[in-house]
Amino acid sequence: MELRTLRYFVAVAEELHFGRAAARLHMSQPPLSRAIKGLEGEIGAALFERSSAGVALTPVGAVLLDEARALLDRADRLRVRVATAAGATSLTVGLLGDSTDPGVRRLARAYRERHPGVEIRIRETDLTDPTCGLHAGLVDIALTRAPFDETGLVVRELRADPVGALLRADDPLARRESLTLADLADRQWFRFPAGTDGRWQSYWNGGAVREGPVVRAIQECRQAVLWNGTVGMTTTDHEPGAGLVTVPVADMPPSRVVVAWVEGDANPLLRPFVQVAIDAYRDRDRDRDRDRDRGDIPHSDAGVDRIAPQEGQT
Secondary structure (H helix, E strand, O other): OOHHHHHHHHHHHHHOOHHHHHHHOOOOHHHHHHHHHHHHHHHOOOOEEEEOOEEEEOHHHHHHHHHHHHHHHHHHHHHHHHHHHOOOOEEEEEEEOOOOOHHHHHHHHHHHHHOOOOEEEEEEEOOOOOOOOOOOOOOOEEEEEEOOOOOOEEEEEEEEEOEEEEEEOOOHHHHOOOEOHHHHOOOOEOEOOOOOOHHHHHHHOOOOOOOOOEOOOHHHHHHHHHHHOOEEEEEOOOOOOOOEEEEEEOOOOOEEEEEEEEOOOOOOOHHHHHHHHHHHHHHHHHHHHHHHHHOOOOOOOOOOOOOOEOOOOO
């Protein structure tokens, strides 16, 4: 039973969909299906129930999932201990703009608990570089938001956040339950400086060419709205600040929180960091879904996580 096959199994078990699991693993579906069938043959029992309704874990699969997660976690801990013994004792992590995201705090706590011997160096960047210095070789890994130029990078999604328009509280549109991009078409939007990644710029401008002030940092965005009535996009769960409100934009695609690193980077500390990140963000969703089931939070808070290889906020 190989660790790689167990990682395949865990991906399918968490996605409960072979296609999504294959995308997450950056592979095609047929070899993934063959690997799972081979694992089932090795174990001598079915791990998944496959039907027209979808994929579900069998009781045997549920037991294996718990054991596989524990085994893979031990393997990652071993990898880190060996790497630190060999001299790899630090990892430089890029963070975009505002590092107050609860997911970042959860990840920091979990990583320190699992790998206390690794020093994490943080490099915060403004909103003009969504790769947080990856392309420039300034960081080992980035916690950021897509989209951006992914050439030469591996990108894995951790969470998807609904997006809204950041407005002054006295703006007539601030009283609306929701908006569309067409409602905001004749307004000034804040923009990023020339040379900023085109995919990033286009996303936060709703796919259109806009006019408005140039900003580099989150606080500049807030001030542009507060003083000039400028429109900007932000995630709906982000605290807008005094005198400002966020109104959901129905036709704005969610903002994807991702972890990214340079393709082919052999740093042994990367995979364990990515796995802790996945676990930290998945645990957040599990807590949120539990609170929804109890009625503690409204169902309209719909940032559904999709973890797929290929998490700046404005």
